[in-house]
Amino acid sequence: MARSITARRKTINTAIAWSIGLLIFFPILWTILTSFKSEADAIAFPPKFLFFDWTLENYAVVQERSDYTRYLWNSIIIAGLSTLIGVIIAIPAAWSMAFVPSRHTKDILLWMLSTKMLPAVGVLYPMYLIFIKLGLLDTRTGLVMVLMLINLPIIVWMLYTYFKEIPGEILEAARMDGASLPKEIIYVLTPMAVPGIASTLLLNFILAWNEAFWTLNLTAAKAAPLTAFIASYSSPEGLFYAKLSAASTMAIAPILIMGWFSQKQLVRGLTFGAVK
Amino acid sequence: MGQIELKKVTKRFGETEVIPPLDLVIGEGEFVVFVGPSGCGKSTLLRLIAGLEDITSGTIEIDGQDATAVGPAKRGLAMVFQSYALYPHMTVRKNIAFPLKMAGMDAAAINAKVTAAASVLNLTDYLDRRPGQLSGGQRQRVAIGRAIVREPSAFLFDEPLSNLDAALRVNMRLEITELHQTLKTTMIYVTHDQVEAMTMADKIVVLRAGNIEQVGSPLELYRTPRNTFVAGFIGSPKMNLIDGAEAAKHGVATIGIRPEHVTVSKDGGDWQGRVTVAEHLGSDTFLHVASDLGQMTVRVGGEMNVRHGDTIWMTPDMTHLHRFGADGLRTP
Numbered sequence: 001m002a003r004s005i006t007a008r009r010k011t012i013n014t015a016i017a018w019s020i021g022l023l024i025f026f027p028i029l030w031t032i033l034t035s036f037k038s039e040a041d042a043i044a045f046p047p048k049f050l051f052f053d054w055t056l057e058n059y060a061v062v063q064e065r066s067d068y069t070r071y072l073w074n075s076i077i078i079a080g081l082s083t084l085i086g087v088i089i090a091i092p093a094a095w096s097m098a099f100v101p102s103r104h105t106k107d108i109l110l111w112m113l114s115t116k117m118l119p120a121v122g123v124l125y126p127m128y129l130i131f132i133k134l135g136l137l138d139t140r141t142g143l144v145m146v147l148m149l150i151n152l153p154i155i156v157w158m159l160y161t162y163f164k165e166i167p168g169e170i171l172e173a174a175r176m177d178g179a180s181l182p183k184e185i186i187y188v189l190t191p192m193a194v195p196g197i198a199s200t201l202l203l204n205f206i207l208a209w210n211e212a213f214w215t216l217n218l219t220a221a222k223a224a225p226l227t228a229f230i231a232s233y234s235s236p237e238g239l240f241y242a243k244l245s246a247a248s249t250m251a252i253a254p255i256l257i258m259g260w261f262s263q264k265q266l267v268r269g270l271t272f273g274a275v276k
Numbered sequence: 277m278g279q280i281e282l283k284k285v286t287k288r289f290g291e292t293e294v295i296p297p298l299d300l301v302i303g304e305g306e307f308v309v310f311v312g313p314s315g316c317g318k319s320t321l322l323r324l325i326a327g328l329e330d331i332t333s334g335t336i337e338i339d340g341q342d343a344t345a346v347g348p349a350k351r352g353l354a355m356v357f358q359s360y361a362l363y364p365h366m367t368v369r370k371n372i373a374f375p376l377k378m379a380g381m382d383a384a385a386i387n388a389k390v391t392a393a394a395s396v397l398n399l400t401d402y403l404d405r406r407p408g409q410l411s412g413g414q415r416q417r418v419a420i421g422r423a424i425v426r427e428p429s430a431f432l433f434d435e436p437l438s439n440l441d442a443a444l445r446v447n448m449r450l451e452i453t454e455l456h457q458t459l460k461t462t463m464i465y466v467t468h469d470q471v472e473a474m475t476m477a478d479k480i481v482v483l484r485a486g487n488i489e490q491v492g493s494p495l496e497l498y499r500t501p502r503n504t505f506v507a508g509f510i511g512s513p514k515m516n517l518i519d520g521a522e523a524a525k526h527g528v529a530t531i532g533i534r535p536e537h538v539t540v541s542k543d544g545g546d547w548q549g550r551v552t553v554a555e556h557l558g559s560d561t562f563l564h565v566a567s568d569l570g571q572m573t574v575r576v577g578g579e580m581n582v583r584h585g586d587t588i589w590m591t592p593d594m595t596h597l598h599r600f601g602a603d604g605l606r607t608p
């Protein structure tokens with residue numbers, strides 16, 4: 001009796017989980033499906049779900065009209081470098097906060113996080129002017145710097161949480177064994193924090209890849225990443241749904257594949273420290 | 277090599293004074309045990325010597341050199357932690373080799389030293405395993421191995437046996453004592469277990485609330501405890517402390533008599549009592565007795581046929597009676 005109730009509850013829970021999962025995934029699925037339709041099928045009413053004439057034409061047109069690889073390369077450079085530099089800066093910062101906290105460490109952490117609450121558009125104008133003055137407009141260097149800075153609080157927070165989980169006695173043992181501070185970080189702390197650092201890299205790479213506000217506003221052509229590539233297919237008339245979908249699919253495909261293969265790491269990264 | 281001297285050392289955490297001004301000399305080659313109840317400051321004192329905590333005032337000298345401002349890496353001391361603190365991502369070999377690598381020793385010399393340490397500690401078969409694949413006792417040995425390869429001027433042990441089960445604890449206790457006899461290096465050992473202190477130490481430092489209550493050899497502390505705290509802390513089972521009229525007969529505030537210095541009889545004696553619990557160990561019988569003088573513990577050698585509820589008589593051996601004044605201090 002009890003077992004049948006548990007089994008039924010399990011089935012219901014699974015069904016609910018799948019429904020929610022599909023609901024969340026539906027926009028992406030719809031985008032992918034639309035990318036294989038003709039423009040007429042894309043705006044057909046009632047919408048055509050699976051039974052339409054499948055075509056690769058949109059991909060061919062998109063590839064012909066704009067240089068996908070250039071955008072892709074920009075995305076990889078911008079997301080990759082901003083994440084890497086962020087982590088290099090954040091490791092010593094998180095180390096000091098986790099292992100030699102001062103009275104104000106908690107306040108600093110909260111203040112860092114509070115900068116994420118700021119509406120980005122509020123600083124767009126000054127940022128734009130600074131970028132013009134420094135000649136950083138439409139450069140990868142400029143975007144790497146901006147994305148690194150806006151994601152830095154998250155990187156520090158994630159690493160801080162990981163480092164807090166490492167027993168302080170092990171670092172003290174390293175000190176007793178004659179390790180200087182840099183050696184302690186290189187030989188003991190970092191290898192122990194590798195899983196944490198990996199998921200931090202991964203999550204922030206995704207965040208930087210998906211960042212649209214600054215990448216759209218601070219680039220024009222040269223440094224434009226895939227977000228700009230998608231945006232260039234969105235016209236006010238909305239006539240090119242299928243091509244827009246093809247462009248979107250091409251833009252999200254790399255990150256989607258990467259996320260699929262590293263989902264274990266990602267989930268662990270997001271829930272680390274939450275459960276003992 | 278290995279003399280450590282603490283001069284007027286104090287430690288404060290914010291407003292709280294954990295170690296009031298303290299002077300202590302640890303001689304070369306001595307096995308010194310810091311013992312006391314939890315929160316007495318014994319681990320803090322060890323960490324001050326290690327350099328893992330900064331002292332608030334005073335000086336620490338190691339081999340005659342002022343080491344107060346010297347970092348833990350440069351003090352030439354090795355430490356074994358309660359949690360072992362092994363590097364989980366390194367094999368046993370790399371764990372033991374780590375301090376040598378940090379010292380910049382060449383690979384061949386490191387290898388020779390690690391091999392030698394492993395054979396002393398019975399770890400040869402485990403050199404390529406990681407700490408996670410070892411038992412508690414083996415992990416403890418790795419921690420000791422990591423400490424001995426450095427040939428430090430002194431070893432610091434912070435409650436190293438408290439995570440082990442009882443049988444293993446006795447074994448490791450012997451191993452550490454033997455290690456001290458072989459190496460003849462200064463060892464400072466922190467424990468809350470007075471049996472460990474009594475069995476291992478050349479010199480015991482009894483601490484309470486950061487203050488040194490008494491320093492002496494195990495037998496000195498056993499025979500002539502300086503005050504009621506040391507009297508109650510050293511010795512197992514605890515010394516019986518009696519005050520009131522019985523103590524007044526001896527002209528003091530408190531008298532103390534150890535369980536093994538009381539003769540027990542079923543027929544007659546000085547103090548009458550009723551047995552509440554009888555613990556039969558074979559070699560000894562411990563009787564917990566409710567008497568007019570309060571709850572007492574007595575030890576009878578061998579077996580004695582006594583049970584819960586029996587009435588017995590106890591006679592103290594006057595030559596082993598301890599007398600303490602109203603301030604708790606020993607009086608002649």
